[in-house]
Amino acid sequence: MRWWGWGEDGHAVALPPAAQSLLREELEADPEARRPAVAFDEVSLPDPQLPAAARERLAAAVGAEQLRDAREDRIAHAVGRSYPDLVRIRSGDASSAPDAVVLPASAEQVAAVLAACAEQRVAVIPFGGGTSVVGGVEPVRDGMSAAVSLDLSRLNSRVDVDRTSLTARLDAGLFGPEAERRLGAEGVTLGHFPQSFEYSTVGGWVATRSAGQASTGYGRIDELVEGVRCMTPAGEIGTRAVPASAAGPSTRELLVGSEGVLGVICEATVRVRPAPRFRRYEGWSFASFAEGCAAFRVMEQEEASADVNRLSDEDETRLTMAMASSGSRGEKLGRRYLRMRGHERGCIAILGFEGEEDDVERRRRRTAALLRAGGGISLGPRPGAAWLRSRYSGPYLRDELLDRRVMVETLETATSWANLESLHGAVAGALRKTLGERGTPTLVMCHVSHLYPSGASLYFTFLARQEDDAMAQWHAAKTAASEAIVAGGGTITHHHAIGRDHREWMRAEVGELGIELIRAAKERLDPAGIMNPGKLLP
Ligand SMILES: Cc1cc2nc3c(=O)[nH]c(=O)nc-3n(C[C@H](O)[C@H](O)[C@H](O)COP(=O)(O)OP(=O)(O)OC[C@H]3O[C@@H](n4cnc5c(N)ncnc54)[C@H](O)[C@@H]3O)c2cc1C
Numbered sequence: 001m002r003w004w005g006w007g008e009d010g011h012a013v014a015l016p017p018a019a020q021s022l023l024r025e026e027l028e029a030d031p032e033a034r035r036p037a038v039a040f041d042e043v044s045l046p047d048p049q050l051p052a053a054a055r056e057r058l059a060a061a062v063g064a065e066q067l068r069d070a071r072e073d074r075i076a077h078a079v080g081r082s083y084p085d086l087v088r089i090r091s092g093d094a095s096s097a098p099d100a101v102v103l104p105a106s107a108e109q110v111a112a113v114l115a116a117c118a119e120q121r122v123a124v125i126p127f128g129g130g131t132s133v134v135g136g137v138e139p140v141r142d143g144m145s146a147a148v149s150l151d152l153s154r155l156n157s158r159v160d161v162d163r164t165s166l167t168a169r170l171d172a173g174l175f176g177p178e179a180e181r182r183l184g185a186e187g188v189t190l191g192h193f194p195q196s197f198e199y200s201t202v203g204g205w206v207a208t209r210s211a212g213q214a215s216t217g218y219g220r221i222d223e224l225v226e227g228v229r230c231m232t233p234a235g236e237i238g239t240r241a242v243p244a245s246a247a248g249p250s251t252r253e254l255l256v257g258s259e260g261v262l263g264v265i266c267e268a269t270v271r272v273r274p275a276p277r278f279r280r281y282e283g284w285s286f287a288s289f290a291e292g293c294a295a296f297r298v299m300e301q302e303e304a305s306a307d308v309n310r311l312s313d314e315d316e317t318r319l320t321m322a323m324a325s326s327g328s329r330g331e332k333l334g335r336r337y338l339r340m341r342g343h344e345r346g347c348i349a350i351l352g353f354e355g356e357e358d359d360v361e362r363r364r365r366r367t368a369a370l371l372r373a374g375g376g377i378s379l380g381p382r383p384g385a386a387w388l389r390s391r392y393s394g395p396y397l398r399d400e401l402l403d404r405r406v407m408v409e410t411l412e413t414a415t416s417w418a419n420l421e422s423l424h425g426a427v428a429g430a431l432r433k434t435l436g437e438r439g440t441p442t443l444v445m446c447h448v449s450h451l452y453p454s455g456a457s458l459y460f461t462f463l464a465r466q467e468d469d470a471m472a473q474w475h476a477a478k479t480a481a482s483e484a485i486v487a488g489g490g491t492i493t494h495h496h497a498i499g500r501d502h503r504e505w506m507r508a509e510v511g512e513l514g515i516e517l518i519r520a521a522k523e524r525l526d527p528a529g530i531m532n533p534g535k536l537l538p
Pocket residue numbers: 080081082125126127128129130131132133136137152172193194195196199200201202203204205206207208209210211212213258259260261263264265266395495496497499532535
């Protein structure tokens with residue numbers, strides 16, 4: 001991954017003319033006003049401070065060549081991939097860089113690294129793909145003598161599939177594409193496809209309770225994990241990979257979502273499914289977001305949801321249409337038809353079904369009947385295929401927008417169906433008000449993308465002209481949205497996790513005693529407090 005953005009060099013995404021005029025008209029931004037990332041040589045970072053004794057112990061644990069403190073290694077592990085991370089790193093600020101990067105190749109080497117760091121009081125920051133958007137991988141020393149980033153990408157050899165039980169033991173450092181490729185070779189899939197799929201890892205998914213784009217159908221990662229193997233400074237803690245258990249409170253649940261503050265997840269046993277032989281993705285239109293939400297609720301509660309279900313609100317639909325517009329005759333006719341049916345300011349939905357062809361067709365027919373009864377109009381397979389093609393392209397576009405001095409940030413929550421619209425309005429309103437008062441008109445868009453019988457997630461994307469003090473602007477927006485989420489009855493995070501950025505709202509999530517309980521577990525497993533300081537706990 002390039003040090004200042006997403007993906008690899010040469011994978012640029014151009015901003016279509018329609019999007020450029022939208023930036024000009026709605027955000028009063030000047031798409032020509034470029035602010036590219038500084039040159040790599042201009043990035044500044046402090047001198048490494050790893051004490052000699054710690055260096056010696058770590059080199060003995062993983063081999064001298066896997067203990068790295070070259071500029072490129074430290075810069076690549078200085079921040080995650082949130083908007084504020086990218087603002088800082090693009091400006092040349094790598095002040096958070098770790099003192100060194102350590103690359104173990106086995107759980108035993110991880111244990112040796114943790115023992116050395118506990119003895120030498122060196123902070124350890126587990127690093128999977130580094131795609132955290134909540135400050136989860138940024139090194140914080142918190143009184144420690146130094147900080148090392150524990151890059152888990154060499155823990156990537158094991159993919160043991162049990163075809164009979166439909167489970168797989170996976171090493172934590174496997175990246176999404178490699179894990180799926182190797183599972184696919186055995187005829188199965190995990191079905192976990194976060195938008196960051198290309199650059200995130202199995203261990204990162206488990207440590208953050210991640211949700212993929214098809215999680216309504218396949219389940220969130222926390223529903224898919226049967227067992228984990230975790231190395232902590234106090235020793236190894238494993239959980240049995242069994243389909244279900246009544247053995248008291250679940251230690252697996254304690255480790256899943258622990259964000260590297262308790263230990264290092266080295267391996268996970270996950271539920272897999274036969275790889276789908278048939279896919280059908282299609283578009284639907286609703287007259288309004290409220291109508292679409294009501295139809296989605298009925299569909300989910302009737303157990304008729306597709307595997308992928310996304311409903312964009314009016315503003316997200318408008319932007320999506322502008323970006324995809326070809327101006328063709330067919331498109332114009334389609335729009336006229338939707339206008340005639342009262343959908344001129346409507347909302348688009350994408351539904352994706354996967355499995356055996358006859359089963360997909362049967363499910364699809366039932367879902368379609370429910371959506372039609374809820375006011376939906378089928379748009380056929382073309383919008384679905386277009387979404388599937390571009391499902392990972394958003395982050396590349398973000399780099400382009402940052403280049404053009406546009407703030408582009410995302411945040412997410414979940415709440416009950418009864419509260420969904422009210423929370424949608426409250427968060428969008430808080431963002432518009434806060435940024436509007438700073439003189440930066442804002443485009444706030446949202447979609448529903450993970451459905452549960454009792455409620456759904458809301459995923460917001462907002463854009464504004466970037467102020468000179470981009471961090472102050474971001475902080476104001478983030479605080480306003482987070483306060484609105486908590487006051488409005490949502491969770492502070494449905495799938496991005498807590499990290500550094502959501503810590504102050506953790507109390508509202510689990511209460512004071514809840515915090516003390518997690519802290520007690522941390523004190524037992526990590527008595528020296530070396531594991532990912534400054535994250536998860538306020
Ligand atoms: C463009 C973009 C799109 C995204 N889309 C989604 C999405 O669709 N769904 C979603 O859920 N998230 C999404 N995310 C957030 C992020 O990708 C997820 O949180 C992902 O699970 C992180 O995986 P990673 O391997 O990159 O972990 P990292 O970012 O490296 O680490 C995340 C946290 O977990 C800890 N950690 C990592 N590995 C381990 C381990 N083996 N043991 C213990 N702790 C560990 C780290 O210390 C850190 O606190 C997105 C992020 C970006 C930038």
